[in-house]
Amino acid sequence: MAGDDLTPSQRAAVEHYEGPLLVLAGPGSGKTRVITRRIARLVDRGVSPWEILAITFTNKAAREMAERVERLLPGRRMWVTTFHKFCARLLRERGEAVGLQPNFSIFDTSDQQRLLKQVLHDEDIDATHFPPNKIGWQISQVKNELITPETFKARFEERVGNHMEAVVARVYPKYQQRLIEANAVDFDDLLVHVALLLQEQDDLRAEWDQRFRYILVDEYQDTNRAQYQIVAALSQINANLCATGDPDQSIYGWRGAQIENILRFERDFPSVAVIRLEENFRSTPEILRTADALIAHNKQRKVKVLRTDNPSGPEVELRLFLNGREEAEGIAADIRRQVEDGDRRWSDFAVFYRVNALSRSLETAMARARVPYQVAAGVAFYERSEVKDLIGYLRIIDNHRDRMAFLRVVNTPPRGIGKTTVDKLMKWADSASVPLLDAARCADQIPGLSKRAVTALQQFAGLIDEFAAKSYGPVAETLVEIVSRTRYGHDAALQSEEDLQKKSNVDELISAARHYDEVGGDESSLGGFLETASLAQDLDGIETDLGAVTLMTLHAAKGLEFPCVYIIGVEQNLIPHERSLRNYEPKEIEEERRLLFVGITRAEQHLVMTHTCRRDVHGRELSTIPSDFLNEMPYTNVDCTRGSGSWSPEEESQEVDMDDRLAAPSPKFAALKSILPRLTTGAALEAGTTRPADVPLGFRVGMTVRHPRYGLGTVIEMSDGYARNRTVRVEFTDDGRQESFIASKCPLQPVGLR
DNA sequence: GGCCAGTGTCTTTTT
DNA sequence: GACACTGGCC
DSSP states (O other): OOOSOSOHHHHHHHHOOSSOEEEEEOTTSOHHHHHHHHHHHHHHTTOOGGGEEEEESSHHHHHHHHHHHHHHSTTOOOEEEEHHHHHHHHHHHHGGGGTOOTTOEEEOHHHHHHHHHHHHHHTTOOTTTSOHHHHHHHHHHHHHTTOOHHHHHHHHHHSOOOHHHHHHHHHHHHHHHHHHHTTEEEHHHHHHHHHHHHHHOHHHHHHHHHHOOEEEESSGGGOBHHHHHHHHHTTSSSOEEEEEEOGGGOOOGGGTBOTHHHHHHHHHOTTOEEEEEOBOSSSOHHHHHHHHHHHTTOSSSOOOOOBOOOOOOOOOEEEEESSHHHHHHHHHHHHHHHHHTTSOOGGGEEEEESSGGGHHHHHHHHHHTTOOEEEEOSSOGGGSHHHHHHHHHHHHHHOTTOHHHHHHHTTSSOOSOOHHHHHHHHHHHHHHTOOHHHHHHTGGGSTTOOHHHHHHHHHHHHHHHHHHHTTTSOHHHHHHHHHHHSHHHHOOSSOOHHHHHHHHHHHHHHHHHHHHHHHHGGGOOHHHHHHHHHTOOGGGGOOTTSSSEEEEETTTTTTOOEEEEEEOOOBTBTTTBHHHHHTTOHHHHHHHHHHHHHHHTTEEEEEEEEEESEEEETTEEEEOOBOGGGGGSOOEEEEOTTSOSSSOHHHHHTOGGGTTTTSSOOHHHHHHHHTOOOOOOHHHHHHTSOOOOOOOSOOOTTOEEEETTTEEEEEEEEOSSOGGGOEEEEEETTTOOEEEEETTTOOOEEOSOO
16 A cells, blocks of 8 residues: 655554554654555554544644545545544543533633633632633643642642632632533543543543554644543553654643653653654755754754755745834735736745734735735634624523523523623522523522513523424524524614624524534534534634635644745744743743744745834834844845835835834824724635725725625715724715714725725 | 723733 | 723613
8 A cells, every 4th residue: 555655764654553653753744644644554454444543633634634534545434533522522422420411511711711700709719819811721731730629729738839829729629610510611621531531430441442443643742741641541452552743843832732742652652663754845955954953942852854855945034124014015015926927826825923913914914915815813703702692502502501601692682681680690590509591490489580580581591492492403493593583683674884794704603504514414413513613723714725825823834834934023022922031931932942943844935034123012013123033043134124125116105195104103003004994804705705805094085985785985074083983974875875884893995096 | 781981901822 | 902891871
């Protein structure tokens, strides 16, 4: 089966049969290929596909790997999934041992924080002094170390810790108890419950160990303790664990990943075969030289050589711009020019940044330059409030005990169940140890509630019961039913722009459900859909051959590759991030260096890093300092601060309104910036529903504009004020109606002269 | 109970 | 700048 197109070390990895295997794979060394080929080879040798478990880090990687396996082994079903999904499956099967029903809910970060806030309140702990997000962070760290509430408490009592630990010791057990009462888990629990189950129940461990005889774990350097425990526990009887990874690409230390897992691997499985894949098939020698020089500055690493036979390409460049706006426009123009020259396609390009906040300027610039783009980030689809509301309904229907879902939808849309009522309800329900929905059902027994509140609560409970009774069909139907019985269906007439946007999100959710129903077939269920929704990742919607430029964080870029890569904001406090600089922690700086290394090594042919003289930080524009990392690698300097850059000069002269941009930022500048009409989203682009907008700098009275709903019109008035307050009044040609819009949020587009 | 406006707080990366 | 929360008002 193994062809002749493999290098000797690749071949060795593919041919490795039984026993533990560690593949240390440098960037672009054909790792995914090796994994898929090895799977095919195993099956070739008579291993049943269902005995193979392949675990990846992202849904996207899982999907791609499944596709590649499918190509090699048509029709064979095997487990290719992410850690979190895998654990969710196991818990649905066997979660009763930790007190979970199969229909448990998965709480996201905001559910987690709201729940923590309640616990803090119950415990009489001041939430301003101990903010829920910090507590949540602490609990997450502790969970990743597989420390249970009991252990933590015991440990804390042994040796008195600080205030924070004292609070965590009190809050963590209550929080955990609340989760179980709600038949729910948080993200960490998915891993922790499974790891502990395997630790405590040997028969179960043995059963699953036998079930998954061959386990392959990708991106092994990013596993945390819980994940390590899980794969190790499943590799006792059948120690056919194959881990692939690259310590130099470990970028998730901040969420508990331990590079040491690779060292521990060799200790725990002394018979391990170690194979290094060092030849790079992805990048030019120029790019590799830069990457190699950078990563060589890390002290804690296993030295690895990066070599390639690829032909030489253009020099790695570092471009300097005046500010973030010029940086973004320069890149947009640069990309547009290359595509227009016929050298490149849109999808050849990716732009990476350290923090999501930097995507805004890029989106603006891309839209203005009419460069099609897709973004992996920001307010992900499932984070939109209207989507979360509907998901909330589905959750409470599927799991009556889901406390956070109940609280989210009980008064959405408003049905006269306010804070006072909910507080009384919670108090009563908690003292009676009854789920909120059950309490609502018998609200008439709760003392102190007004007649109206009782009716409203009981009606709400009845509504949910009705939905639940009908929820066994396709998920999309359930959703449609919910939409039509709640606000989302009713105010279809005369809506604001925001409502229209919401409506389209609702429609998108319904089509996602429909898609799920179709693909899942008989196996689809409400719970399954919810799981998919809960474990969705920003990267999920990204298609690399979509015909669009891809924008994403450096973290999201892991595992991907693009012919041309831009990495923006290579500045001190950004890369390395200020938080890693605050306390002098070499470990953290090294992780930042690895992050940049990951970004650099995504590039196949051309790499451009950029930095600026001044940059908006938290709203204020400040002078910047070039990243320390820039002293550690070779590249060619390009100064783009005087129009000498790669974008056309006309681009600049068109921006009459911006002639003050060289001066200190003025209120006018801020205002113009903040009234930009809404940008095309990646999702919309992908769906083909919108074309990248020609986004103007601002509206002027007398300007002709087009509105997707009302057609052509003229701007007749603009309010004073900045930012959100600013509105535009438009008279529409069609019927003479006048409408006001929030300038920053409406889809008005200027017509005619640019 | 619901809505608005004003204020205060916090800003990394993700499942 | 964005968002959560509060307080005041209807």
